[in-house]
Amino acid sequence: MQIRFTKMQGAGNDFVVLDETRGLLGLSPAQYRFLADRHFGVGADQILSVRPAPEAGIDFEYAIHNADGGEVEQCGNGARCFARYVHDRGLTDKSVIRVKTLSGVIAPELVADGRVRVDMGRPELRPAQVPFDAAGLAPRSEGAAQLWPLLLDDASTQWVMPVSMGNPHAVLWVDDADTAPVAVLGPQIERHPRFPQRVNAGFLQRLSRSEVRLRVFERGAGETLACGTGACAAVVAGIRQGLLDTQVQVHTRGGLLGIAWSGNDADSVFMTGPATFVFDGQIEIPEAP
Numbered sequence: 121m122q123i124r125f126t127k128m129q130g131a132g133n134d135f136v137v138l139d140e141t142r143g144l145l146g147l148s149p150a151q152y153r154f155l156a157d158r159h160f161g162v163g164a165d166q167i168l169s170v171r172p173a174p175e176a177g178i179d180f181e182y183a184i185h186n187a188d189g190g191e192v193e194q195c196g197n198g199a200r201c202f203a204r205y206v207h208d209r210g211l212t213d214k215s216v217i218r219v220k221t222l223s224g225v226i227a228p229e230l231v232a233d234g235r236v237r238v239d240m241g242r243p244e245l246r247p248a249q250v251p252f253d254a255a256g257l258a259p260r261s262e263g264a265a266q267l268w269p270l271l272l273d274d275a276s277t278q279w280v281m282p283v284s285m286g287n288p289h290a291v292l293w294v295d296d297a298d299t300a301p302v303a304v305l306g307p308q309i310e311r312h313p314r315f316p317q318r319v320n321a322g323f324l325q326r327l328s329r330s331e332v333r334l335r336v337f338e339r340g341a342g343e344t345l346a347c348g349t350g351a352c353a354a355v356v357a358g359i360r361q362g363l364l365d366t367q368v369q370v371h372t373r374g375g376l377l378g379i380a381w382s383g384n385d386a387d388s389v390f391m392t393g394p395a396t397f398v399f400d401g402q403i404e405i406p407e408a409p
């Protein structure tokens with residue numbers, strides 16, 4: 121089967137975008153994996169499938185598949201690329217776009233400086249809702265937050281803060297994001313049995329009350345150059361611990377993301393950042409196994 125696609129990136133987190141507004145392609149997990157493959161396919165951290173609105177009051181739906189083929193609930197950098205795509209390709213003339221994802225409705229907005237601002241919804245901090253299995257563990261309090269001990273393969277303990285932005289995150293502090301052992305700890309945290317749906321692992325370094333550096337080992341994709349929901353979760357964790365202000369610049373390996381949150385559970389987290397077209401293409405994909 122031949123399919124047309126668009127390659128996009130947001131702060132270096134890269135996507136294959138598929139237009140399914142005129143009919144679903146019905147791809148299998150193996151076909152998503154093929155598209156994401158950097159040697160045999162197009163290459164991407166996630167595949168974004170743009171679909172028609174499922175109900176009134178919503179403009180579109182979009183599905184997110186990780187490079188491993190699994191469908192996931194939310195993607196921050198993807199939300200910005202989705203909005204840029206539907207607007208610039210003439211699928212809508214709205215500048216605030218309501219879009220349904222597996223975890224609910226979010227509202228990206230194209231702003232005057234060319235970036236996209238996204239109302240990412242409320243963070244979820246109750247461990248069981250992330251989901252994180254805290255049974256039998258004793259948390260440590262930091263500000264208004266609780267950190268939980270994760271026992272790793274080498275018998276060391278990492279203290280993490282579980283946060284859901286619609287998808288699960290574990291945030292831990294590091295002294296230096298550049299030298300943090302992301303490749304060693306990331307896969308262990310991603311598949312730690314305390315996170316029954318696996319987890320995105322964020323390695324957060326504080327530069328000041330309004331500036332951090334962040335690397336994320338993503339569930340189903342490995343380390344990416346940036347993770348939008350990871351940036352939201354990390355800033356929420358830092359604000360909750362009393363270590364960050366309500367507006368924070370997040371330096372990732374692929375670019376800068378601005379995150380704002382009031383610190384109040386009932387309020388949305390807002391993310392602002394770039395969304396860029398890379399190229400359009402067409403590819404023959406293998407039949408579904």
Ligand SMILES: N[C@@H](CCC[C@H](N)C(=O)O)C(=O)O
Binds near residue numbers: 133165193344350
């Ligand atoms: N890159 C994304 C997150 C994509 C999904 C994530 N890997 C998961 O499995 O939850 C972002 O920018 O948020």
